[in-house]
Each structure stands twice: as structure tokens, then as C-alpha cells.
Amino acid sequence: MPVSPDIERSMLNGQELKSQKKREEWVLLGLSLPAIFVIALVVILPVGWLFYLSFVDGHGSFSLEHYQKMVEYKSYARVFIATFKVSALTTLICIVLGYPIAYFLAALPSRWSGIFMLAVLLPFWTSLLVRTYAWLVLLQRKGLLNDLAIQIGLWDSPVKLVHNMTGTLIGMAHIMLPFLVLPLYGAMKKIEPDMMQAASNLGASPVRAFGSIYLPLSISGLAAGSLIVFVLCLGFYVTPAVLGGGRVVMVATQITAILEHQFNWGAASALGVVLLLATVLVLYLAGRFFKFDTALFGKR
Amino acid sequence: MINNLKKDARGLFIGSVVALLCSGSVAAEPITVVSWGGSYGAAQDNALFNDASKNSGIEINRESGASMSKTCLQVESNSVSWDLVVTGSGGAAAAAAKGCLEKIDYSVVDVSDFYPNLYTDYCVGSDVFATVMAWNTDKYGEPGSANAPKSWADFWDVEKFPGTRSYRANNVDGALEPALMADGVPADKVYEVLSTRAGIERAINKIRELKPHIAVFWESGAMQAQLMKDGEVDMITGWNGRFDNAKKDGAKVGYTFNQALLDYDCFAMPKGAPNKETAMKFLAEISKAEYQANLPFHITYGPTNKMAYEVTTAPKELLEALPSHPKNVPLMMPVNLDWYANHRAEALELYMELLSE
Secondary structure, three states, rough: OOOOOOHHHHHHHHHHHHHHHHHHHHHHHHHHHHHHHHHHHHHHHHHHHHHHOOEEOOOOEEOOOOHHHHHHHHHHHHHHHHHHHHHHHHHHHHHHHHHHHHHHHHHOHHHHHHHHHHHHHHHHHHOOHHHHHHHHHHOOOOOOHHHHHHHHOOOOOOOOEEEEEHHHHHHOOOOOOHHHHHHHHHHHHHHOHHHHHHHHHHOOOOHHHHHHHHHHHHHHHHHHHHHHHHHHHHHHHHHHHHHHHOOOOOOHHHHHHHHHHHHOOOHHHHHHHHHHHHHHHHHHHHHHHOOOHHHOOOOO | OHHHHHHHHHHHHHHHHHHHHHHHHOOOOOOEEEEHHHHHHHHHHHHHHHHHHHHHOOEEEEEEOOOOHHHHHHHOOOOOEEEEEEEEHHHHHHHHHHOOOOOOOOOOOOOOOEOHEEEEEOOEEEEEEEEEEEEEEHHOOOOOOOOOOHHHHHHHHHOOOOOOEEEEEEOOOOOHHHHHHHHHOOOOHHHHHHOOOHHHHHHHHHHHHHHHHHHEOOOHHHHHHHHHHHOOOOOOOOEEHHHHHHHOOOOOOEEEEEEEEEEEEEOEEEEEOOOHHHHHHHHHHHOOHHOOOOOOHHHEOOEEHHHHHHHHOHHHHHHHHHOOOOHHHHEEOOOHHHHHHHHHHHHHEEEEEEHOO
């Protein structure tokens, strides 16, 4: 059966389109090669090396001794629990504090929100160490806060605000807050104010309108922010080390202790591997509740 | 204006080329000397490094953050940039066992006047220090006064000496010995008891008993000083020189050498140090009595070179405050490096268990 000229033309066109698509794919691949190369160099290779080291003993042969030790001594399990606990609590505090801040910023006219945004960002640009030690000065036994509170009669003897979990959480929440507020603000800024007005017009109470419209529309930003805060917290070293006073031992602290005092790369690598796997697991589980790809890449 | 700038730039360029050529052929490259922060590094700068550099003509790069683990990392990754590194005696022994250190050339470094136990094949003693118990003198009185704490048993006695304590964080060095002495073990039996797992656990349990009163675990000598200056804790373990310097800065702090742990710091050279020969000469220079004699003026750590006691101009009271002074040595218990070589890893695991509770 002879092919009609129309179909023939469209087939030719189809082939042309196909090869064009192929070419485009190659160009895209070529363009992203540098990025792939960099990721392989700074992520995949080192993580692979970490895995390798964690399975090698002091004599260079394959061994599970580093993982066995994690089971043998209770400190490892405790340190992991403490790490996830501190990270989860910090994230929670950041959500409670950060949501109203982002809401406030998004509701302000832009020239005002710029000024208030600066207030959120300014500490962000200050050195982490400076902020951490500033909290120490404020919170310690004879620190500014205790002195002031005793002078005005709020309490009579110094309250223990630092060198414990309280101080660690205060410091970490302060440092992490911008990481939550920024993506959340971005998501809230995209919500049309008209939608809330429409909801009220249709008779929804402010609480109902917030619950059915504002919250679901901002949840992607909230999820992204919480995710960033939680993951950053897992590897945190300086702030818990300074404000925890040795009572809050997190994975990073334990890794430092093993490296500094035992020179044992294998054991430290094993800790790193377990932390990485535990993080991936937690993210996978969380991903079943939230669509992180939506949150992170804005796909609908 | 622009022309001037250009001229300057040209001059600078020619200058730097000339300098580069010269440095290759005439002057030796500066060596990198790494010490710790706070008053310790400053004391070494003032007593040893600056003058020795001037007198020997050896230029030095001074860096802080000395650590044997970083040294081993440099050695294992073939990227050694350090020439001389300060370390505790135990750290040096561990790093040497891992093959991270260069042997000291004792035909260059003269240790004939050194105390015999204060140098090894891989490190040359720089100073003698003591791990002591220190306290807030406003709270418990001046050292030597009738009611002041005197022994590790007093450190543990929170009824007689109510208040907060501070103890070592994340490192077991010098942490178990005091606990056993507080538990009634005589100083000369401490390492015997610690040579079994049960003995280590006995020490850990004793610290566990005190833990509710330990408000802060300290990480560094600088932190010991800061905690006492701020009045954050009432009684603390730590290195005697740090407390003397904190006192000079106005801290209300005193300490006793009674039952203290006698230990030393030393200089080690990473295996494959880039300027090995020059650094060895510099090590020989700073080990001379004339420089060590100045150390007590800056920090109360004792010289390792006996001759330093002869040539120093330091007053008698200052010399008597040094841990290696003959008057103080009998009060203390020398740290046993063999025990650390054999048991440190296990002890650290058990100590970390206690800290993570």
C-alpha cells in the first residue's frame, strides 16, 4: 500500500525531530559533564573511600571490627540517639519560631519585609563561632542573663542555662533559624492573598481558611526548610561542643575523639557511614509522608 | 598616578623574582613550627621560638593547632607541611607506634643535660607539667590553708566541699588515675590496678559517682583557664601552668601538687618533614638551657634540661612553683606511658560510654 504523501512527510519530520532530540540530549550531557565530574570528585569518591576505610583494620585487611565495636560499646548507640534527638528538637523549635516569622515577613509590604529580612539574615552572616561564644557569655553561671535575672529578682541563685541540652538547643535553634525561614518565606510569598479573601468570602473562618488554604500551600516550603535544618544538625560539631559542656555528645564529637586520640580512621569512617545510612533512611521514611521533590524543586 | 602604580608593580615583580631566586640558593626555607593556642603557645614564642630564631638565623612559620592525628594524616597522605610539632608525651608515643614520626638525630640535638626520662627516640621533652586539682579560692580557701582541699578524695567529697566540678571531656588521658586515688588506691599501685578491665571499670565507676556534680567537661587548657576565670565551676582538673596564668589574669584559682600527675610535653618531627635538617638544628637550639631558662617567666612549666635551673635568672619562689622542682616531684605520681600504649584505646571507649550516658 502506497504511503500517502502527508504521512510520509510527517514520518520524515518525526525522524528529523528524533535526531534533533538525540542531539539535544548529547549537548545537555556535554554541558552537565563538568558538574558530574565535580560531584564524582567531591562526593562519590570520598564517600566510597569512607566506606572502604570503615571495612579495613589496622593491618590493611578486610574486617568488621569497627562495626563490632559499635555494638560492643553502648556509647555509640547512645551518641546516635542523642544526635537524632538534638536534631529533631532543634528542627521543632525552628518550626515553632520560624513559621510565624516567615508569615509575618510574607505579609509585610515588600519595602518593610526587606528590612525585617535583614534582621533574619544579619546573624546568618556573622561567624558561627562568634555567635556560639556569644551565647556562652550570655547564658553561663555568671553570665549576663543570670546576673540580670538575679538583680531584678526573677530568681535568686544562678540557673543552669548552658553546658547542657538547654544551652545546646538555644544555640543551635538560633543558628539554624534562617535555614528554615528562607525557603518558607519563598513558598509563602507565592501564595495569592486573593485566595484567602476568597475563602473568607465563601464563609470560612480565619482558622479554617488558614488550615485549608494557607497551610497546605506553604507546607512545601516548611518541609524543605525542616529538611535542611534537620540534616545540617546531624553533622553539627562546634555549637554542641561549646554549649553542651561535654554533656551533649553527638556523632561529630565522637568522631573527633576517635580521630584526635586514637588516630583510628577506620573507626571514624564507620561512624560516618552509619550516620550517612541512618540519615538516608530517615529521609526515605520522611519522604513517604512529604513529597520532598515537590518541596525542593517546585514541581507540582 | 597610573604610571606610578605601574612602576610600583614592576618594581614589586622584579623584587619578588629576585627574592625567589635568592631563597632558592642562599637562605634556607622557613620551617613550620606548630604549637597549641592560649598561654602555652605564647609562652613558647616568648621563651623559645623568637629568640632561637633570631640567634640561629632560622626563619620559622608559627602555626597553632598542633595535633598528632593531623600529623599522622599529613604523613599518611604524603602531604607533610609541618616540621616540628608540640605534643603530649602519650600522643608522641602513640604516633611513633603508628610510624608517623621521624627519629630524632641526637648527634645534632644535645640532650646530655636532660633528665633521663624526658626524651625518647621520637620526641624531645620541651617542658614538665602536672595535671592537678584546682579550685576557686573564694569558695574553698587559698592552697595550704586549713580548710582547703588537699587530695583527690576531697575532690570527690561533695559534702565537705559542696559545689560544681569540671573534668576531662572526650579524652581519657589523666582522667582515671585521680579517680582511683580518690577511691583509696595508693599512687604506686594505680597503674597495677588499671592494668585490668575491672580496674578501669572501677575508676570509671568512681567518676560516674561524681558525674551529677560535674557541671562541665573541659576540652582544652584554654577552656580550663576560661572556666576558672568566669567562675563557671568551683573545682577542676587541669594543667598547672594554665591555672597560674589564669590567676595572673585575675582568676580566683589555686591548686595543689599533692597527688598530681607528673607528665611532660615534647617536640616531635613528622616523618618526611619538608625541612628535616634545618628543623633538627632548630630543635637543637630550642633545647638549650639558655632558652628553657626563660620558660618559667611565661608559664609555670619546668625545664627538661637540668642546666636551665643553673642558668636561669628566675627568683626562688618561681622555681619552687615548677612541677619539676625537687621539692614538688615527691608529692606527685609520674604518668606511665607503657600503660597508655597498652590500654588507652580500651579505656577511652569505656570513658566515652560514661560521657554519653
